[in-house]
Amino acid sequence: MALKLARESGHPQPQADQSHSPMAIRGLTVSYGEKPAIFSVDMTVEPGAMTAIIGPNGAGKSTLLKAALGVVKPLSGNVTCWGAPLGKMRARIAYMPQRASVDWDFPTRVIDVVLMGMQRELGLLGRVRTKHLERAVSCLSRVGMEGFADRQIGQLSGGQQQRVFLARALAQEADLYLLDEPFAGVDAATEKAIIAVLKDLKAKGKTVVAVHHDLSTVRDYFDRVFLINTHKVAEGPVESSFTEETLQSAYGGRLANLPKGAVG
Amino acid sequence: MMGEEFVALSLPPMVIGTCAAVACALPGNFLLLRRQALIGDAISHVVLPGIVAAFLVTGVIAALPMMLGAGVAALVAVALIEVIRRLGKIEPGAAMGVVFTAMFAGGVLLLEQSDTSDVHLDVQHALYGNLESLIWLDAFGWSSLFEWEALKGLPPELPRMLATMLFVSAFTWVFWRPLKISSFDEGFARTVGLPTGALGLSLVIVAAIAAVAAFDAVGSIIVIAMFICPPAAARLMTNRLEVQVAWSVVFAVISAVLGYVLAGYGPLWLGFDDAVSAAGMIATVSGVILGLAAVFGPHRAPVGAAAEG
Numbered sequence: 092m093a094l095k096l097a098r099e100s101g102h103p104q105p106q107a108d109q110s111h112s113p114m115a116i117r118g119l120t121v122s123y124g125e126k127p128a129i130f131s132v133d134m135t136v137e138p139g140a141m142t143a144i145i146g147p148n149g150a151g152k153s154t155l156l157k158a159a160l161g162v163v164k165p166l167s168g169n170v171t172c173w174g175a176p177l178g179k180m181r182a183r184i185a186y187m188p189q190r191a192s193v194d195w196d197f198p199t200r201v202i203d204v205v206l207m208g209m210q211r212e213l214g215l216l217g218r219v220r221t222k223h224l225e226r227a228v229s230c231l232s233r234v235g236m237e238g239f240a241d242r243q244i245g246q247l248s249g250g251q252q253q254r255v256f257l258a259r260a261l262a263q264e265a266d267l268y269l270l271d272e273p274f275a276g277v278d279a280a281t282e283k284a285i286i287a288v289l290k291d292l293k294a295k296g297k298t299v300v301a302v303h304h305d306l307s308t309v310r311d312y313f314d315r316v317f318l319i320n321t322h323k324v325a326e327g328p329v330e331s332s333f334t335e336e337t338l339q340s341a342y343g344g345r346l347a348n349l350p351k352g353a354v355g
Numbered sequence: 356m357m358g359e360e361f362v363a364l365s366l367p368p369m370v371i372g373t374c375a376a377v378a379c380a381l382p383g384n385f386l387l388l389r390r391q392a393l394i395g396d397a398i399s400h401v402v403l404p405g406i407v408a409a410f411l412v413t414g415v416i417a418a419l420p421m422m423l424g425a426g427v428a429a430l431v432a433v434a435l436i437e438v439i440r441r442l443g444k445i446e447p448g449a450a451m452g453v454v455f456t457a458m459f460a461g462g463v464l465l466l467e468q469s470d471t472s473d474v475h476l477d478v479q480h481a482l483y484g485n486l487e488s489l490i491w492l493d494a495f496g497w498s499s500l501f502e503w504e505a506l507k508g509l510p511p512e513l514p515r516m517l518a519t520m521l522f523v524s525a526f527t528w529v530f531w532r533p534l535k536i537s538s539f540d541e542g543f544a545r546t547v548g549l550p551t552g553a554l555g556l557s558l559v560i561v562a563a564i565a566a567v568a569a570f571d572a573v574g575s576i577i578v579i580a581m582f583i584c585p586p587a588a589a590r591l592m593t594n595r596l597e598v599q600v601a602w603s604v605v606f607a608v609i610s611a612v613l614g615y616v617l618a619g620y621g622p623l624w625l626g627f628d629d630a631v632s633a634a635g636m637i638a639t640v641s642g643v644i645l646g647l648a649a650v651f652g653p654h655r656a657p658v659g660a661a662a663e664g
Contacts (some may be wrong), residue, residue, distance in 0.1 A: 162542040178548075193540045197388060198596045207536050210547045215529065243594035243654075263547075336360040 110174030112136050113208040113267040113298045114159060119168030121151070121158045128154040131168070132323050136267070136300055139155075141293050143313040145333075147342050150320040152302040153189065153271050160186055160269065172267070182211050185265035187256050189272050195245045201255050204239040205230055208262030230258040233291075235284050250281030257285055268292060270301040274308075286312055309333055363494040367513055368486045369615050372577070374516040374608035375569035378523045379581035382562040384600050387586045388538045394559060395582025398566045399575040400455040401425075401432040403462030403481055404571065411469055416571065418515060425567045432458055475507070483634035484574030489513070512572040519568040524525050527600070534558065535596055573634055581607055588645040591652030610641035620646035626628055 114136040121128045129151035136142060144152045158165040161177060172180035185208070205227040206219055213219065231237045234254040244252060253273065260268055273289075274282050289299050289312075300317075303309060309316060309329065316333045318324035318341040325337040379395065386392050405428025409420040432454050439450040439593045463478055493499065493508025500506070527534070537551045539545035544551050589602035614637030619630045 103490065157542065160546045162545045181546065181548045184546065185542060188542045192542060194388075197539045198590060198594050198599050199535070199539060200595060203535075203595075204539075207540070207543070207547075210532060210536055210549070213532065215533070239573075258544075 097198060098334070098337060103141045110171075111138060112174075113138050113172060114269075114300070115171045115174075116155075116159055117169050119155070119158055121154050121163060122166055127166075127321060129158065130318065130321050131320070134159075134317055134323065134326060136298060137315055139293065139296050140314045141289060141312065142300045142315040142317055143299070143301055143309050144317045144319060145303055145306065145309065145341065146319040146324070150332055150341070152253050152319060155319060156186070156269050156271055156300070156302060161185070162188075164187075185260040185263035185268045187260045187268070187270040189275065190249065190253050190256060192271075193206070195247075195252060197244065199244060200240065201231065201236065201242050201244055201247070204255050205258045205262050208259040211263075227258075227262055230261040231255075233261055233288055234258045248278070250277040254284060257288060258348050261288070267298045268300070270299070272302050272304065274301075275304060295330045306338070308319055359494070359496040362497055362499060365615070365619065366494075367491045367510055368489045368633065369612055371489055371510070371513050371516045371572050372486055372611035372615055372633065373608050374513075374520040375565075375573045375577060376581045376585070376611040376637070376641075377604055378516070378520040378565040379562075379569055379578055380585040380607040381523050381527045381600065382565060383582040384560060384586040384589070384596075384603050385538050385558055386533050386582065387406065387590065388596075389555075389558075391559075391581050392587075395562055395566065396579045397432075397451065397455050398429065398559075399570060399578040399582075400459040401428050402567055402570065403459050403564070403575070404428050404465055405431075405462075406567070407462050407465045407469065411465070416557045418568070420519050421571065422564070422567055425563065428458065429563060449529055479518050481570075482574050483576050483632050484572055485572075486573055486633040487619075487630070515568060516572055518563055523565050525560055526557070528644045530554065530557070548553060573637075576638045577634050581610070584638075584641035584645045585610065588641075588648035588652070591648040591654055594654050606641065606644050608638050610644060614638070614640040 112135045114134070116132060116134040119132045119134075120130050132151075132155060134155070144155060146152050153162065157163045158168070158263070159170050159177075160171075170177045172184065177184075192216070202224070206213075206223060207293070208230070209219075209223055209226070213223070227235055228240060231240060234257050236254050236258060237252060238257075239247065239251065244255065247255065253275075257273065258268075268289075270289075273285050277285070292299055301313075305315070310333070313329060315326075315328055316337075317326045318337050320341045320343075324341040325332045375560055376426070383392070383395060386394050402425035405424035405426070407422050407424075408428070409424025410416060412424075414422045414650050435454045435458075436447070436450045439445065439453060440447055443450070463481065466478055466481065470658070474606070488511055489510040490506075491499075493505040495505070533554055537549055537554050541551050543553035544554075564584070566582075569578050569581075585603040586599070586604050589599045592602045593599050615633045617640065618633040618636035622629060622631055
């Protein structure tokens with residue numbers, strides 16, 4: 092109990108109600124070598140909002156997502172989803188890794204990748220039935236890729252591959268979507284298609300969290316920001332937390348390279 | 356060729372060779388896609404001292420002690436690699452190379468020093484097995500396949516290899532989707548709750564079981580070749596994992612059967628007197644198949660170049 096109190100007193104502004112948050116992260120620390128990649132990070136994901144995770148290269152943005160989902164093992168910290176342990180809530184969470192994290196030469200078709208999003212419901216030996224295929228195709232059509240179902244994934248452009256990954260996340264039919272750099276290296280058409288899908292998810296009451304690089308589009312795309320540079324820098328609505336001041340403390344001297352007008 | 360002679364002398368080695376080839380090729384597909392293809396090579400090198408040690412301790416060649424010996428040898432190898440990597444501060448690939456070859460060489464020395472003259476365990480057999488000697492003296496033609504008395508006289512390697520192949524096939528079938536997902540995208544696989552660490556370890560253990568079972572009958576040359584050649588050739592035939600695995604089985608069977616026939620009769624057709632090593636020929640055929648697939652396979656083009664329209 093004493094420990095618990097001490098922990099809470101370390102966070103003078105406790106978030107209102109963690110049990111409603113799709114994902115509440117407390118004291119998450121990850122290290123790949125000697126230096127921590129992220130250090131004692133707290134994050135409370137706002138339900139029904141679109142949140143951008145922002146920070147300079149190597150700030151631990153992807154690591155935060157991966158550690159929160161158990162893809163990499165954190166040194167310490169804990170994660171609850173809707174007030175329950177992560178392990179019990181996996182069915183309600185979709186994850187889209189960075190496109191560069193997989194081998195696109197893998198012998199598989201677009202439709203097979205989307206079907207991977209249904210692994211939890213299919214289980215070990217469940218057969219892929221027509222209804223699954225139809226759902227997979229409808230996920231593909233939501234990202235404008237329905238004509239590519241039979242293509243080998245290596246034959247797609249980078250933007251198309253990104254959309255296939257998004258379709259797989261959609262196939263998970265989750266309530267919380269965690270996306271790692273969904274707009275990295277994609278063409279303008281893909282960026283438009285992806286943001287349309289994300290806004291549609293939000294309209295349906297889903298929660299979206301995305302690692303984001305392009306500071307000039309933060310205001311257009313997102314409701315909330317989470318600034319990180321190994322430590323948490325700021326968290327909150329775009330209007331109050333996406334300011335010159337918070338960016339300066341996240342990016343330091345590198346802010347000079349930012350596009351003009353990124354911050355209002 | 357007389358049916359009677361064929362069933363007694365050629366059928367058992369052909370079946371054993373085929374089962375060994377398929378048992379190694381199936382996990383080989385996934386190892387290849389995970390860029391761990393050399394694990395098959397590594398296993399077949401590392402297990403030799405373990406198998407020899409197991410024989411020296413028990414005095415018999417039996418499946419269980421051999422499996423245990425091989426398992427212990429694999430653990431020793433993993434520990435040695437880690438120690439060399441940490442203390443020697445050299446890159447993991449070099450540490451593995453040193454440990455594998457050193458352990459294989461140690462196994463060879465151990466073999467030479469021990470008295471294994473009355474069993475099929477010596478340096479030659481470690482390399483290319485004893486496929487030609489696995490004959491079925493109780494057979495008197497095809498009808499023997501239906502006679503219990505005759506079947507009891509089958510070389511014990513045959514049921515052992517058949518069971519291994521069935522086990523490996525069952526593993527591949529049951530864990531097909533988890534293996535596929537975790538081979539393609541391990542991070543995602545973890546987020547949908549798949550135990551990726553256990554899956555990867557199971558795959559290596561299954562490959563090791565296939566390697567050790569095949570080792571005794573067909574030697575390490577076939578094991579090494581079958582882990583890599585049929586899956587690599589199959590990858591060049593298709594862009595779908597299901598089809599790739601099917602092709603790899605076809606190539607494994609062709610290598611085993613054609614290799615055995617060529618080894619037994621090829622030299623005679625060419626006017627030479629003696630047959631050549633079946634294991635060597637089977638591995639050679641699998642290499643030729645890979646070569647042909649690399650030249651004529653429909654999906655040999657590098658990724659991106661195939662994108663059209």
